[in-house]
Amino acid sequence: MRILILGATGRVGGKIFDKALADGHEVTTLVRDTNKLAGIFSENAIILQGNACCEKDVQNVLRDVELVISCLGTDGGTVLTESMPLVIQEMKSQGIKRIVTVGTAGILQSREHPGLLRYESPDSRRSSIRAAEEHRKAWELLAASGLDWTVVCPTYLPDGEPLGTYRVERDYLPDGGMSISVGDTADFTYKEALARGFVGCRVGLAY
Structure with a gap:
């Protein structure tokens, strides 16, 4: 599958990027600084320099993609609200339906x-x-988009490898949930992107 991962230089996005490559998918990412992924050596990795808030860059990076996984953070500004309309618009233009954020x-x-x-x-x-x-x-932009969207919503997110045992709940945080590791957040997000078990909702994630 041809997958676009936005935010691949971040903690969660980087682990998803590695998982997707390990599974043999063709993985594209858009980063402002390609040096941050200089250690990636795979014929299935397409690393493009650009900005998710630039319409032309978004158009370019979404070409021929089948699935979008976005791990973009707020970055101390408005990157989410600037980039999301561009991503949604171009996904619709190219007939791409599935996005997990x-x-x-x-x-x-x-x-x-x-x-x-x-x-x-x-x-x-x-x-x-x-x-x-x-x-x-x-x-809210995703909810109004008509796309097959899922928003994964982890609680407190310390570094850590995946344990593989965690709780998920549609639209709510699992009762008493206090934390979920970066590793398990990446694990669930990647699996959900492919499995499509929670299309059209937010998913609370915690131990």
């Missing part, structure tokens, strides 16, 4: 406060909601 548990539904998202609830521990608002806007 990594968001944040803050945009899952609150159990204690029906009608609110977790980051909106009075007991939220977030000192800033800027990143959560960015992820929310990206999710």
Whole structure:
């Protein structure tokens, strides 16, 4: 399969990139600094320099792709809300249907406060909601897109290898969930992209 991975230089995206290559997929990525992936030696890896917020770069990188996995973060700015409309537009133009993104548990539904998202609830521990608002806007764009989307929403994300045992729940964080490793987040995101078990929803992810 021809897979585009955005955010392949990040913690989660890098592990997904490696998994997809190991499974024999043709993997394309768009990065601002190709030196960060200089250690990748595979005939199935296509590493293009560019910016996900540039329309021409997005058009180029999505050519002939069958699946999109985005692990882009907020990057301290508006990269999510700038890039997502471009990705959606070009996916539609090229007839690509499946996209999986990594968001944040803050945009899952609150159990204690029906009608609110977790980051909106009075007991939220977030000192800033800027990143959560960015992820929310990206999710809302996907929800209105008509694409086969899934937003994976991990809670606290420490480094760590995959254990392979974790809990998932549609639109909510698994009850009492406190953390999920980078390795297991990458593991679930990659598997879900191929398995399509949670199309059209957010997925809470925690131990």
